Amino acid sequence: MRRFKWPGITILSLFLLAAIALRADFRAGYYAPTEPGAMRQALPDVFSTDANYSAGQFPLLEPALATGDGKETLEADCSLCHTPRFVTMQPPLPAETWAAEVEKMRKVMGASIPDDDAKKIVEYLSAHYTPETRKR
Amino acid sequence: MASLIGKTNRRKWLQILGGSAAAIAFQRVFGGSGLAAQEPSAPKPIPDFTGPGPNPYWNSPGQWVTYPQKSPLILLTDRPVQLETPRRAFLSAFTPNEAFFVRWHLPLIPNTVDLKTWRLHVEGNVERPIELSFPDLMTRFKAVSLASVNQCSGNSRSLFQPRVAGGQWGSGAMGNALWTGVRLREILDGAGVKAGSLQVQFEGLEKGMGPRGYGSNRFLKSLDLNNPVLDECIVAYSMNHEPLPLLNGFPVRLVVPGFFATYWTKGLTSIRVLDQTDDNFWMKAAYRIPDTPRNSTTPEEMKSGKVPTIPIARMPVRSFLISPDGSSKVPAGFPLRLQGVAFSGYGGIRKVEVSADGGVSWRDAQLGEDFGPYSFRMWSADWTPPRAGKYTVAVRATDAKGNVQPDAGVWNPGGYEWNKIERQEIVVGDAS
Numbered sequence: 001m002r003r004f005k006w007p008g009i010t011i012l013s014l015f016l017l018a019a020i021a022l023r024a025d026f027r028a029g030y031y032a033p034t035e036p037g038a039m040r041q042a043l044p045d046v047f048s049t050d051a052n053y054s055a056g057q058f059p060l061l062e063p064a065l066a067t068g069d070g071k072e073t074l075e076a077d078c079s080l081c082h083t084p085r086f087v088t089m090q091p092p093l094p095a096e097t098w099a100a101e102v103e104k105m106r107k108v109m110g111a112s113i114p115d116d117d118a119k120k121i122v123e124y125l126s127a128h129y130t131p132e133t134r135k136r
Numbered sequence: 137m138a139s140l141i142g143k144t145n146r147r148k149w150l151q152i153l154g155g156s157a158a159a160i161a162f163q164r165v166f167g168g169s170g171l172a173a174q175e176p177s178a179p180k181p182i183p184d185f186t187g188p189g190p191n192p193y194w195n196s197p198g199q200w201v202t203y204p205q206k207s208p209l210i211l212l213t214d215r216p217v218q219l220e221t222p223r224r225a226f227l228s229a230f231t232p233n234e235a236f237f238v239r240w241h242l243p244l245i246p247n248t249v250d251l252k253t254w255r256l257h258v259e260g261n262v263e264r265p266i267e268l269s270f271p272d273l274m275t276r277f278k279a280v281s282l283a284s285v286n287q288c289s290g291n292s293r294s295l296f297q298p299r300v301a302g303g304q305w306g307s308g309a310m311g312n313a314l315w316t317g318v319r320l321r322e323i324l325d326g327a328g329v330k331a332g333s334l335q336v337q338f339e340g341l342e343k344g345m346g347p348r349g350y351g352s353n354r355f356l357k358s359l360d361l362n363n364p365v366l367d368e369c370i371v372a373y374s375m376n377h378e379p380l381p382l383l384n385g386f387p388v389r390l391v392v393p394g395f396f397a398t399y400w401t402k403g404l405t406s407i408r409v410l411d412q413t414d415d416n417f418w419m420k421a422a423y424r425i426p427d428t429p430r431n432s433t434t435p436e437e438m439k440s441g442k443v444p445t446i447p448i449a450r451m452p453v454r455s456f457l458i459s460p461d462g463s464s465k466v467p468a469g470f471p472l473r474l475q476g477v478a479f480s481g482y483g484g485i486r487k488v489e490v491s492a493d494g495g496v497s498w499r500d501a502q503l504g505e506d507f508g509p510y511s512f513r514m515w516s517a518d519w520t521p522p523r524a525g526k527y528t529v530a531v532r533a534t535d536a537k538g539n540v541q542p543d544a545g546v547w548n549p550g551g552y553e554w555n556k557i558e559r560q561e562i563v564v565g566d567a568s
Contacts, residue, residue: 027176030176032178039200039202039208040202041202042202042204045204050252051250051251051252052248052249052250052251053248053249053250053251053379053382053386053387054247054248054249054382055203055204055205055246055247055248055381055382055383056204056247057204057247058203058204058214058215058217058245058247059201059202059203059214060214060215061199061201061211061214064184080345080346081242081243081344081345081346081352082213082215082216082243083213083214083215085212085213085214085215086213088184088185089185089198089212089213089303089304090185090187090299090301090304091185091186091187091188091191091294091299091304092185092187092188092299093188093299093301097301101301108350108351108417108421109346109350109351109352110346110347110349110350110352110353111346111352112347131187131188134185136183136184136185
């Protein structure tokens with residue numbers, strides 16, 4: 001009896017596997033190491049009982065600006081009031097719209113950006129963020 | 137089965153099972169059968185941007201991010217913080233605080249608020265300027281509660297054609313909450329508005345890096361003192377029976393029922409009565425809409441410089457299909473429940489209709505509980521797709537004033553007030 005025990009279990013489990021496979025036409029077991037989809041949960045806050053109500057720090061994420069002439073100028077001149085993500089968030093816009101945006105930041109928002117820089121920034125935006133030129 | 141084994145030689149069974157059944161099992165379970173044609177692939181991330189056509193997704197295409205007091209939301213910008221609520225969060229009439237969208241204009245926003253020193257100032261053209269502490273608001277006034285939708289003026293801006301610059305929101309820059317607080321009128325009466333006053337201006341804890349006198353330095357919004365909405369405004373210290381998350385305006389924010397969120401000042405610190413019309417950037421240049429039918433115009437007309445504009449105000453009627461959202465294929469004959477939310481800034485939803493043929497034929501949906509004229513109204517309609525194919529579900533709402541959602545978009549340079557009928561493709565497969 002004893003020598004039949006393991007083969008018996010093997011038979012039974014193989015039989016079950018076969019039965020499952022024959023009854024339901026499904027597929028399983030596809031896993032692959034990939035980047036997207038994983039995100040850490042935040043640790044719960046530890047609070048004091050005083051009158052301070054805190055949300056801690058807000059994360060800053062690096063915007064993926066296209067590499068090219070004028071990138072550093074844009075980063076230097078356009079980061080005071082908001083992240084350059086305001087640029088990457090936009091849909092591809094015509095060069096004249098970009099020129100108008102840079103003018104708006106200077107005239108209406110009070111950005112102190114020298115003419116030379118403004119020209120460089122508009123050229124950079126036209127080279128990477130119009131319907132014709134935007135890649136990513 | 138057991139008897140079958142019993143009748144047969146065990147060794148033979150071992151051979152059969154090991155040789156063929158196990159092979160079948162392996163093939164079927166781990167691939168190689170008739171399903172081989174559709175190899176499962178890794179999920180591909182949404183591209184970083186959409187356009188120049190309209191955003192094809194319900195939400196904006198940003199990354200998931202975790203923020204303090206928030207469940208994962210969709211990132212628009214991190215400084216100032218702008219986060220969008222995912223579609224699924226609208227499967228209930230009240231949007232959870234942790235999922236509520238976030239939209240600040242200026243980079244210096246509170247990480248910490250000290251209630252020992254925080255005060256709400258009522259000042260300007262008043263008889264008696266007053267300062268109210270958080271306990272003052274909770275105890276010295278009558279508490280009132282109101283369900284009201286808070287929607288960004290630029291919600292769905294990414295659907296505009298041609299596209300316009302600005303926050304590229306999908307349709308998740310909205311939320312509904314039960315707001316509890318103090319009537320603005322009671323506070324104003326306490327201070328005594330002087331005769332000849334014109335507007336009341338609101339300012340919060342948000343500050344900017346730009347030079348003084350520019351919109352990049354302060355965020356200021358004003359309402360006319362004779363605007364009837366003032367009688368409905370609440371200075372809210374409670375959101376869905378909880379303190380407001382810091383990112384949504386702790387300790388108090390202004391609630392302007394039926395109006396776009398631009399007036400709902402967060403982290404409110406000043407209620408300032410003005411004896412002249414506010415001409416700061418955020419009133420005079422931003423958040424203005426063409427004074428035309430549906431507040432719509434064209435880029436050409438705008439360029440002519442002849443389009444008169446007015447400050448944005450009430451929200452036109454909208455409705456959304458929340459589930460199913462097209463993320464799953466549905467077997468033919470499956471009894472689906474179409475469900476979603478509808479609202480209007482013109483007071484209540486009278487009717488929601490759904491279409492399973494892209495808007496050719498319509499039938500009434502069932503309306504959920506009525507939480508008041510400014511709340512989300514849930515709607516649902518049962519629908520069993522008869523056979524395999526691609527179906528376009530459309531939904532349209534009619535508000536209490538009889539406004540029906542139109543089947544045409546709008547265009548204005550700010551990207552405001554989108555309320556076109558929404559459509560969602562549902563793919564139905566064979567069920568056998």
